[in-house]
Amino acid sequence: MASFVNRVGNGLFNSAAALYFTLVVGLPPVQVGAALTVAGLIGLLAAIPGGHLADRRGPRTVMMLALAVQAAAMSALLIVESWAVLAAIAAVDQLAAAAGGAAWGALVVRVGTDRPALFRAKLRTYVNLGVVLGTVGAGFAVAVDTRTSYTVLILGNAASFALCALLLFLLPDYRALPAPPQQRRWIALTDRPFVTFTALFGAMGLQYPVVSLLLPIWISEHTDAPRWTVAAVSAINAGVCVLLQTRIGSRVDTPRAGGRAFRTAGLLFLLSCPMMALSAHAPVWAAAGLVVAAIFVHSLGEIWESSAGFALGFGLAPDHAQGQYQGLLGLGFSAGQALAPAILTTVVLGLGTVGWLLLGAFFAAVGAVGPSLERWGTRTRPRQEAGAATATEGR
Incomplete structure (x- = not known):
């Protein structure tokens, strides 16, 4: 609530x-x-x-x-x-x-x-x-x-x-969890797998302004689609996320599933971006149909991407430092959002169809790293978790 x-x-x-x-x-x-x-x-x-x-x-x-x-x-x-x-x-x-x-x-x-x-x-x-x-x-x-x-x-x-x-x-007033002895204060900044994931998550976050900024401009200036499709883009995106977020997210609740979901998201964006590009070369109703289909696929990718972020973001962070880790993840995401308008308008709008294809390939490449990143991150967790458990038992 x-x-x-x-x-x-x-x-x-x-x-x-x-x-x-x-x-x-x-x-x-x-x-x-x-x-x-x-x-x-x-x-x-x-x-x-x-x-x-x-x-x-x-x-x-x-x-x-x-x-x-x-x-x-x-x-x-x-x-x-x-x-x-x-x-x-x-x-x-x-x-x-x-x-x-x-x-x-x-x-x-x-x-x-x-x-x-x-x-x-x-x-x-x-x-x-x-x-x-x-x-x-x-x-x-x-x-x-x-x-x-x-x-x-x-x-x-x-x-x-x-x-x-x-x-x-x-809500209960949750008490702070004890940290392992001699732990560095800014542990999140020294966690290389998590820092790497933060950078990749920020990069994949470029997909959000695609819906709110890039696609509306593309529809209005580069396609023959009816102008109501600009409003339809936001409505379909919100509707798909509301209806399917929990259903898909229930399958992605471990770091391993998160790594695979990150890859799936990249592949869905690889599919949706060319569809958006093709809308500029189609007649009126075909263009509208391509935009609607593209935003549906893109919305599915958004759900898989966000679910991957939840699973990896929470799963790779030690319980006693979740706030610091979530702060780092939010910092990476916000930095990506700040850079997104300049990058998207320059590359995609500047290059047109080629720009959309490059954007889709970029998302797919970033997503492909998900499973290996999860394996790297998981290998480094046991030592930290064991330290935390020892500290808890000692208290």
Whole structure:
């Protein structure tokens, strides 16, 4: 419920944030983009320290504090009058979001007990549904297009952070797990298999802006498909993820299954990218059919990719340092998302059909590493887990 409420609020705000800052506040789009980019980069700094704090002080406490800060920061957006103030407030929000995201990952492990990847897959179903509902609400506010309507969106998102924090009171206050003696403080940064997986997961994360950014531009500028297919892309993607995330995710709840799922995701993207490319060379209804089929296949790949991320991300991280590891994984993913727009628009839109083929091959190559990466990671776990068990028994 906490995740669902929080994502409804995100859907309310994220869909209309740019319009509020440009149309209501009156900031130039370039300044809005610069402020949010600066804030996003600053926020990355809190991911690993926030996760480490969650490991040592308890994930619920850290997540609730982060949500409280986000609620205050969101409310403060109503006083924004310049890009500098926007950058400062957004930076505070992003710092709290990064720390809270790492703590949330650690909390998922504690609540999900022996099957955290499956629990995370179930959560993602509710998360997707919450975003969809929030986006619908934002659509009504944008249609009204007044300062009051946008103010309601902002306060609604702030309230969602506060309500999310209150709902977490219903969870146990999980205590920190003991760390092995003489363990390095920043253990995640020295775990080479996990650092490698973080880089690959960030690279595979380029597939998300394909749906939200690249494909809408491709449809409108390079195909004869009806313009309603732009809206259909998001609807189909959300629908497939809501309906199939838990069903597919239930099969991917071990690191070994995660490695195979990562490879499967890459192959599905290898199939969907050429279909998207072919839509530019097809007549109207054939182009629409190709886009719909491509986004269905791509959505399946997204589910397998996210399920692989849950299984490997939780399965390769030691229990006593889940927050720090999830912070590192979130850092890699966010870095990939920050680079994605420039990479995708330059390579794919610049090269056209060839760019789509290169993108599909890239995803397949990244995914192919999944099984061997899992084997490498699993080989390095027994020593760490044995150390943790010894420390626990000693206490």
